Amino acid sequence: MTILEELDDASIPQKLDNHIFFGSVHSLTHTDFLVENNVRFFINVDISTELISHVYHEVRPNLADEIVIVNIDNNSQIPIDSDLVRSFHWHNTSLLQQLIHHLDFLGDINNNGEPLTPPPESHYRNAYVQFDHSTDSPSILDRLLYGKKSEYSRTNIFQVTNEAKFQVFNDLITIFKYSIAQSGNSNSNILVLSENGSSDENLISLLMSTVLKENPTFNVYQALQFVKSIAVIPDTVRDEKILWATGFINYQELIKKNEMYWGLGSQKGLRLTSLASPISKIERKQRRRDDSNIIRSKLPQPRQNPFCSAERPKRARCD
Numbered sequence: 203m204t205i206l207e208e209l210d211d212a213s214i215p216q217k218l219d220n221h222i223f224f225g226s227v228h229s230l231t232h233t234d235f236l237v238e239n240n241v242r243f244f245i246n247v248d249i250s251t252e253l254i255s256h257v258y259h260e261v262r263p264n265l266a267d268e269i270v271i272v273n274i275d276n277n278s279q280i281p282i283d284s285d286l287v288r289s290f291h292w293h294n295t296s297l298l299q300q301l302i303h304h305l306d307f308l309g310d311i312n313n314n315g316e317p318l319t320p321p322p323e324s325h326y327r328n329a330y331v332q333f334d335h336s337t338d339s340p341s342i343l344d345r346l347l348y349g350k351k352s353e354y355s356r357t358n359i360f361q362v363t364n365e366a367k368f369q370v371f372n373d374l375i376t377i378f379k380y381s382i383a384q385s386g387n388s389n390s391n392i393l394v395l396s397e398n399g400s401s402d403e404n405l406i407s408l409l410m411s412t413v414l415k416e417n418p419t420f421n422v423y424q425a426l427q428f429v430k431s432i433a434v435i436p437d438t439v440r441d442e443k444i445l446w447a448t449g450f451i452n453y454q455e456l457i458k459k460n461e462m463y464w465g466l467g468s469q470k471g472l473r474l475t476s477l478a479s480p481i482s483k484i485e486r487k488q489r490r491r492d493d494s495n496i497i498r499s500k501l502p503q504p505r506q507n508p509f510c511s512a513e514r515p516k517r518a519r520c521d
Contacts, residue, residue, distance in 0.1 A: 215393060216400065216433050218409055219416070221379055222392050224433075226399030230257050233264040236393070243378040243392040244271040245371065247405055251275045251359055255290035270297045272358045272374055274367060280359065294358040301381055302355050306341050308384050343380060347373045348460060364449030368411045369456070375412060400433040403440065407447035409433075414454060418461035422454065 214232060215225035223229075223239065227249055230236075246254050251273050258271055271294050281287050344351055348369050354377060360370045375392060382390045396405040410425040417425075422445060429435075 213399060218394075218412065218429075218432065221382055221390070222375065222394060222412070224394040224399065224405065224409060226401075227253070227257070227395050227397055229393065229395060229399070230261055233261060236261070236265060239391050240267070240387070240389045241393045242267060242269055242390045243381075244269060245374055245378075245392065245394045246271065246273045246275070247371070247394065247396045247408060248402075249273065249275065249395065249397055250277065251280045251290075252284065252287055255284070255286040258290050258294075259286060268297065270294055270301065270358075270378075272298065272360065274360045274362065274370060276361050276363050276367075280361075291357070291359060295356070298358050299355045302343065302351060302377065305343050305377070305380060305384060306351075343377070346376050346380060348456065349373050365452040365456070366449070368408065368449055368453035371408050372412055372415055400435050401439060403443040404447060406433070406435070406439070406444050407450050410444070411450065411453055411457075415457050415461065418457055 213226050213228040214235065215223035215229045217223050223241065227246070235241075254271065254273050262269065271290070282291065341351075347354075353370075354373065362370050378392050382388065394405070394409070396402040399405065406426075406429055409429050410422065413425040413428055414420055414422070420428075426441065426444065
């Protein structure tokens with residue numbers, strides 16, 4: 203029995219937006235769905251790299267187009283010495299590197315009218331090539347990402363936790379969406395997978411972070427209600443585990459810093475071209491202080507007791 207046969211069930215991915223589907227790892231058994239919806243990019247969250255490597259080699263021959271799979275796996279014991287894992291890692295890292303390089307190539311055309319270097323001729327090589335981006339001027343892609351572009355050119359396996367996990371997840375979505383927009387093939391899509399799909403609090407938190415990044419004026423409860431409105435979430439999933447996922451609050455602050463407009467002359471909301479470092483404790487305290495003042499001003503003022511005048515009226519002089 204193959205890995206796909208062991209995973210087979212009736213799970214069908216659900217749609218978050220125009221280009222993002224999400225579901226459980228069982229969704230990979232529905233190759234007809236993957237082909238019909240032109241799923242070209244896969245982001246796996248908290249799934250064993252060894253399992254994904256096996257599934258990848260079974261799924262790939264059934265798909266007409268080349269796919270790119272990345273895995274956010276915090277397991278420190280990834281069996282990189284396995285032939286399947288090594289092949290999965292090298293091939294998809296190569297595709298991811300070439301994808302990023304090609305997006306920079308297109309950005310050079312758009313900005314300068316003429317590319318600086320030609321793109322790779324083929325994206326089917328099994329050994330990845332190191333592209334040196336250290337001397338490049340900031341590109342459109344640099345300005346779209348919160349992290350460094352070079353971090354996403356080195357590997358397709360990301361061992362990250364907390365706030366970094368949210369940043370890597372959303373940066374990968376940004377890269378893939380930018381690729382879809384630049385390729386002219388608007389029918390291409392992204393599939394986000396976890397072990398249990400919509401029963402996974404961590405996956406829902408990540409999806410909410412994507413909703414908040416696309417809609418920075420939303421609050422976290424609006425994002426939660428949005429995801430609940432499109433996903434079948436069982437009663438066993440607890441809201442508090444979703445809302446208090448480690449690193450989620452810090453990433454919300456990072457969204458506000460990078461995406462929201464804070465008024466003319468303000469430095470807040472200006473997108474950085476390098477790695478967006480977490481907000482400092484001093485800035486976070488100051489923002490809380492500012493927010494508390496705003497909230498306090500909106501609270502109803504206590505009614506004054508008419509029998510206790512705050513200021514005694516002056517007595518008229520009769521001289």
